[in-house]
Amino acid sequence: MTNTIKKIPLRDMDVFISIIGNAYPGFGVASAQERGKMRQRLVAVSKDPTIAHYGVYRNRKLVGGMRTYDFDMNLFSRRTMVGGVGLVAVDLLHKKQKACRDLIMYFIQLYQKKGSSMVALYPFRPDFYRKMGFGYGTKLNLYRIRPEDLPSGGSREHLRFLVPGDRKAFKECSDRFWQKHHGMFKIKKHELDYFFKNPAAKTVVYENHKRILGYLSFVFKRADAENILKNHIVIRELVYENRDVLRGLLAFLRVQSDQIPRILFPTQDDMIHFLVKDPRDGSDNIIPVIGHQTNTQGVGVMYRVIDTRKIFRFLKKHRFGHQSYRMKLSIHDSFLTENDGSVVLKFDDGHASVMKGGGYDVEVILDVSDFSSLLVGSVDYRSLYRYGLTDISDQQYIETVTNTFKVEQKPICHTTF
Ligand SMILES: CC(C)(COP(=O)(O)OP(=O)(O)OC[C@H]1O[C@@H](n2cnc3c(N)ncnc32)[C@H](O)[C@@H]1OP(=O)(O)O)[C@@H](O)C(=O)NCCC(=O)NCCS
Structure with missing residues (x-):
């Protein structure tokens, strides 16, 4: 059937x-x-x-x-x-x-x-979709921060709660953040509605000269089944356009310490332990030999290139490092067989062009799932090589290929779907 x-x-x-x-x-x-x-x-x-x-x-x-x-x-x-x-x-x-x-x-x-030339999803099971060619994106960390461990000194004078009339300024802020961050998806109408229509969502905005420059959206979560007065704050989204905005929003969270034991912060930023005074997450877990548990982590969004040639054509103005050489990129794609095969790429001071064929300096072979992660920058080539997930015709090119796909910032995604 x-x-x-x-x-x-x-x-x-x-x-x-x-x-x-x-x-x-x-x-x-x-x-x-x-x-x-x-x-x-x-x-x-x-x-x-x-x-x-x-x-x-x-x-x-x-x-x-x-x-x-x-x-x-x-x-x-x-x-x-x-x-x-x-x-x-x-x-x-x-x-x-x-x-x-x-x-x-x-x-x-x-x-x-x-x-x-690319698609994305959140998997119910990462391995199920990896088999279909989806590669892991940047991992998601869950921090559990005590409010008093957040930095002091931020000013709260620009903070207020979101009001219905903020829709335009709020979207403009979200759109500017999207424009500045690799990986972000532009906010959709129903996502905007969440902030304005969902009574459980509490959103504090940072406003300066009538512009919203950041926001913190959260919900409360019972911290104790017996004690109705104990609640955690769960951050739904934190957006800030500069560090003063971040400091201001953190100052708001800091002063909740009298009522809020922990702030649960799911984020793809894995440097948060530098931001807080005590980075431990309250579990008291020690990772052998001595590692104080600061957060838990998970695989979330996954990406899949669905047309290898097209994505390089689309990225013709992007700079893949600064090298000049020719790479034969051989992709294994058992699910989408039309995308299975090789393409010769010419990198000219980092600018890629798709060649009709011809000679090449090095051949790189990998599965479309890991290639998708490599392309967006959620994994580096050297690690894929170390784990045996890729083959290369000349090992002297490992560094070159690693530099080709090196990113300044891993992709981030605030959209759940
Ligand atoms: C998860 C769920 C969607 C699976 O649905 P399903 O219709 O039973 O799955 P399928 O029969 O299509 O199984 C996937 C098939 O694709 C095949 N496949 C995967 N990768 C492949 C590849 N690279 N090449 C060829 N075939 C491939 C698998 O082999 C599998 O077939 P098999 O069972 O014969 O091995 C279903 O169990 C479900 O509804 N779960 C609960 C809800 C949920 O979690 N949804 C997912 C949210 S993202």
Whole structure:
């Protein structure tokens, strides 16, 4: 029996909700009321022309689905459309019938047609999607900071709570941050709505001369089942355009120490232990022999190049280091076989051009998943070589190739999907 994929019509949304409910029991869509809310959300989000829901049908019956997003990504300071996929769910009765494989293939081909050369997702299991060619992005750290360990000295005079009239200035701040940070996706309407419409979200903004220069959005989380007065702060997003803004927002957090035991801060910034007085996360774990646990870490966003030639053409103005040489890049792509194969790249003082063929100085061989991580800068070439995840025709070029893909800042992504 074959799988057919098409956009999910409104009349099938209830079936999709049942599939989602079983695939993600943690989402809590059991009661009629919860289902109704989920339906409203699905319909509302579908109104955004950059977001769509696709279903996989067997025998005209919906057996799985996904949500796709056109994201506007900052890839090395260049805007590019990156396809995102989330809410992948397969009917429990129809697992292991390649429904997910076909959805992901459809998703990749959809974004190839839209002209993208990369896609992204948050995996339910990293290894499942690595097999399909997705590579790990920058890891996510969870810090658990005592407010009193944050630096003192920041000024709180520019801080206030977000108000409905801030929408334009808030978006402008978010957009400027996106423009300045490699990896960021431009904020979407429903994400903006979160800050303005979700009563649980508390957002403090830093304003100067009528411009919002940063914000801290958080929710409270019960710290103790017995004690209603003990709550942690969980940071949802921290954006700052300069260090005074950061200091100001941290000063706000610091003065919450009388009520808040810990600030839970999920961030891709792994230097936070330098910022705080006591970097330990309260677990008192000692990593043998002597390492004080400062944070826990996880693999989050994953990227996948879906057209190797095209991504280098797109990045023709980007500087891949400062070297001049020719590399034959051989990509193993067992999932998307049209992307499997070699391309000769000519680097001219770091500027890459895709050649029709011809001679080369070195051949580099790697899987598309690790290549995707290498390209965005979430792993360095030398480490891939050390782990045996790549082959190279001439070891003398290891440093050259490492420098070619070296980045100043690893990619960051504030969008969850
Ligand atoms: C995870 C989930 C989506 C899997 O769905 P599924 O339809 O059972 O998965 P599939 O049958 O398509 O399995 C993937 C197939 O792709 C194949 N595949 C993966 N990489 C491949 C590659 N490089 N080349 C060829 N085939 C490949 C796998 O081999 C597998 O087939 P197999 O089972 O015959 O080995 C489903 O279990 C689910 O809904 N889980 C709960 C919700 C969830 O966590 N969703 C994910 C959120 S991102």
